[in-house]
Ligand SMILES: Nc1ncnc2c1ncn2[C@@H]1O[C@H](COP(=O)(O)OP(=O)(O)OP(=O)(O)O)[C@@H](O)[C@H]1O
């Protein structure tokens with residue numbers, strides 16, 4: 401089986417009630433994903449498009465006001481797909497950190513601010529590993545940190561005593577202690593300077609090679625995807641607009657939104673103004689009809705405001721949801 405993680409038709413919305421009035425924000429809106437084993441899979445998109453929500457859903461961590469209306473997430477465990485939404489709390493606990501890990505956005509939230517890191521690591525291990533005393537668990541922690549090129553001395557620090565970059569690397573170390581097959585990493589390099597960013601990215605690549613696992617990497621930074629993702633998905637207003645090998649996405653972006661994302665990247669020596677998408681993302685509470693990007697799309701034509709384009713394959717490694725490409729009824733008629 402190639403895919404370690406699959407998502408089918410996810411419709412997961414925030415249900416908000418204020419003064420008796422119900423509003424539904426469609427944060428993950430008909431998402432299908434097939435994520436292969438042993439690679440870095442990138443998810444990109446503007447702020448507020450639903451990246452964090454999607455990672456929470458893939459982690460099967462859906463709590464009010466978030467609610468799954470439809471869809472399924474499947475993990476491939478021992479060569480069998482299991483339905484992540486139907487797991488009991490105990491089954492989820494058993495899979496978390498051993499099969500699937502989650503590094504939340506903002507490394508500080510991974511740690512208890514009033515505990516030394518040693519206590520956090522040991523408490524974490526004690527709740528997951530049976531039959532080992534604290535001495536053995538500490539030696540396991542030290543060994544893991546050294547493998548990742550981190551000094552065990554950091555265990556004597558409180559989270560706030562570390563730089564943002566170091567804290568992020570420690571968060572990665574914590575989330576990989578039990579060698580999970582999947583790591584969901586939410587903006588692990590955001591707010592870091594370039595040098596710290598490089599160290600974090602290098603660490604993630606080292607971890608991926610060492611464990612031969614899959615890292616689902618969420619970042620709005622297309623440069624990072626270009627550097628380390630093998631495949632990627634472009635998300636817009638809760639939907640996947642384009643999906644494929646990173647090479648295809650960068651060399652032949654098909655969706656007008658992806659084209660904007662790529663053309664807005666700076667290029668050394670090129671002084672022509674960078675273009676970004678006109679306008680702003682739509683409301684997730686009252687999304688426009690048809691293609692969600694059509695109000696900002698310079699290539700939109702009448703069908704785009706009437707029907708929703710499906711995400712369809714245009715070649716072996718590349719899918720797009722746009723009436724201008726591949727699937728579209730417009731070009732067939
Ligand atoms: N707890 C919540 N209650 C209500 N709405 C929420 C909640 N969390 C997120 N949202 C809304 O859901 C949408 C998607 O949010 P999400 O945090 O998933 O986006 P994101 O792509 O991760 O953004 P960013 O790049 O800024 O981290 C946004 O419109 C956001 O306002």
Ligand SMILES: [Mg+2]
Pocket residue numbers: 451452453505586587
């Ligand atoms: Mg986010």
